[in-house]
Amino acid sequence: MAAGGVILEVEGVSKNFGALAALSRVGFAVSQGQVFSVIGPNGAGKSTLFNVVSGLYAPNAGRVVFRGREITGLPPERINRLGIAKTFQITNVFPEISVGENVGVAAQSRSAESGRLASLWRRPRRPARRAGREPVARRAAVPRDLPGARDRADAAPAR
Numbered sequence: 001m002a003a004g005g006v007i008l009e010v011e012g013v014s015k016n017f018g019a020l021a022a023l024s025r026v027g028f029a030v031s032q033g034q035v036f037s038v039i040g041p042n043g044a045g046k047s048t049l050f051n052v053v054s055g056l057y058a059p060n061a062g063r064v065v066f067r068g069r070e071i072t073g074l075p076p077e078r079i080n081r082l083g084i085a086k087t088f089q090i091t092n093v094f095p096e097i098s099v100g101e102n103v104g105v106a107a108q109s110r111s112a113e114s115g116r117l118a119s120l121w122r123r124p125r126r127p128a129r130r131a132g133r134e135p136v137a138r139r140a141a142v143p144r145d146l147p148g149a150r151d152r153a154d155a156a157p158a159r
């Protein structure tokens with residue numbers, strides 16, 4: 001189901017863990033609007049592939065091109081800002097903030113209020129309380145049609 005031009009290209013990507021070749025010259029292209037699945041048995045290298053594409057691992061060989069720009073080896077936060085997001089196989093939440101704020105963390109990573117220094121000092125770049133300016137995590141909209149979302153947004157996440 002391709003709807004546009006190529007948006008993601010993976011070319012000859014290899015990733016070794018010591019003597020183990022988790023990925024060996026993997027290549028494919030994904031078109032804009034296409035639903036593209038990667039399937040394989042346990043240990044086939046699916047997560048390793050997604051970790052290379054999202055910048056968690058640098059490949060030993062090959063390149064990843066997103067929207068015509070090579071992103072091979074860029075750190076995950078830069079790749080995220082270019083528009084690639086991933087979820088983890090084992091999900092985790094920040095236990096000390098609410099369900100709604102956990103949802104908002106993803107939105108905050110794409111906002112102007114989440115610079116490195118702002119993160120270090122644990123405060124937004126601009127004064128958050130100034131006339132209606134709430135930190136993104138607080139004002140992120142939790143989808144109200146999610147089952148239980150209306151009741152759970154302010155609750156502590158289950159561990």
Ligand SMILES: Nc1ncnc2c1ncn2[C@@H]1O[C@H](COP(=O)(O)OP(=O)(O)OP(=O)(O)O)[C@@H](O)[C@H]1O
Pocket residue numbers: 017020022040041042043044045046047048049089
């Ligand atoms: N950080 C790592 N260090 C060493 N070996 C690793 C590491 N990550 C993955 N591997 C190995 O690389 C191979 C591919 O693992 P990967 O997790 O990518 O497979 P997968 O297809 O996602 O499997 P599953 O279906 O179980 O999620 C496996 O042999 C795994 O043990």
Ligand SMILES: [Mg+2]
Pocket residue numbers: 046047048089
């Ligand atoms: Mg996996």
